[in-house]
Amino acid sequence: MSHDKQRLNYVLFLVAGSGLVTIARAMTLSFLAIKLQQSFGLGPAMIGALLGIGPLMGAVAAPFAGSLSDGMGRKSVLTLTLLSMALALVGMGLAETVLAFCIAQIVAAVALAIYEPISRALMSDVCPEPLRLNYFSWRYTATNVGWAVGPLIGIAAGAASTALFITAGVVYAIFALALHVLHVPIHQSDNTLAPVPAPLLKSLKMAIRDPRLALFVGGGTLLIAVYGQWSATLAPYLTGHIIGGMEIFAYLVSINGAVVLIGNPFARRFIERTGALNGLVVGCVLIVFSEIGFLNAAGFWGLAAASMVVFTIGEILVVPCEYMLVDRISNNRNRGSYFGAHSFSTIGNFIGPTLGGAMLGAFGGPGMFLLFAGFAAASAVLFAIGTRMPPPKAAVQLSSAGSPDTQAGPYLRRANPAV
DSSP: OOHHHHHHHHHHHHHHHHHHHHHHHHHHHTTHHHHHHHHHOOOHHHHHHHHHHHHHHHHHHHHHHHHHHHHHOHHHHHHHHHHHHHHHHHHHHHOOSHHHHHHHHHHHHHHHHHHHHHHHHHHHHHSOGGGHHHHHHHHHHHHHHHHHHHHHHHHHHOTTOHHHHHHHHHHHHHHHHHHHHSOOOOOHHHHTTOSSOOOHHHHHHHHHHOHHHHHHHHHHHHHHHHHTTHHHHHHHHHHHHSTTHHHHHHHHHHHHHHHHHHHHHHHHHHHHHHOHHHHHHHHHHHHHHHHHHHHHOOSHHIIIIIIIIHHHHHHHHHHHHHHHHHHHTOOTTTHHHHHHHHGGGGGHHHHHHHHHHHHHHHHHHHHHHHHHHHHHHHHHHHHHHHHTSOOOHHHHHHTTTSOGGGGTOHHHHHHOTTO
16 A cells, blocks of 8 residues: 555544544533533533633643644644543543532543644644645534534433443543554655654744734634534524524524535535635635624524525635644644644633623624624634734744745645745
């Protein structure tokens, strides 16, 4: 088997693994609130506070883990992360006290925050640059299949049951074992770009000081605030303002999943033709229109066709484009640091529900939807500015063996030929 074939097979293994562990994650972590309510009798305010601690800690830990992966290797860090996730899931299933459950949940949340950026960095390491967009897009599809299938399995098997958590832990452990056993087929010429990794803190400091990445983190935070937890803000609005809002919301969730699966190949071809930056800007514009559509729609068809479909198309454009733009400004020496630092944008998962819920309570639907429309528009501006900025001098010196543009691929270079 040729080396290029081995690389593609390994990338497919990572894509399939992401889908599998997402199923395990969705069939358990989707029901954490139910678990806390049924098993420990906690109220909504306490449940929200407890479930928010872990992801916040994960957003802080991920940049350091990303830099660590540049030094000790992505496979080693990913294996340890997956094993930690497996133990945490089993711990949540067996926990008999609130303290034990919360400790396990925090470990799981931090592990998830670390897994995402490092797994994407490993995919970039292995995948040939002209094919990265395709495989990032397929990975996104696989994870969405996981989120569509996982909750159904959870409901069928008994939401928040101990057996589900243990089963999910076993799935993560199997993936960790497979990842540890399989050889990472990075091409020898790729390694010559970065013969000696930068020290952990130095590498992370370089990533943080890159103004392009700072703008991407800001833009990503605003985007995730809009689409990352959209159900947490849209559901209260629909149930409080639309007749039959809960049933409509359930249909909208299904429509979101269907559009992701059907539209992803078309979105990928569109990005290939226009470039990552243009694809992201178009996605942001569609999200702006969808938020205005949600505000003005009064019935199911307006909410579904004019808003949810448009919103989802915008989402499937911005997600792979954002990853590719981060990949563009990194190289083999610092990719883990860059993806790790960029993962701090997941704090948008808390900004969105918090500010959106506050605006909904204070000003109703107009306040919330216009806020999210403004977030999407501002995000497009931040990404556009970031792609047109030159790399910092330190980054240019460190990548003298291969400039950041050599990592970009033809689609990204076409999007911004001046850089």
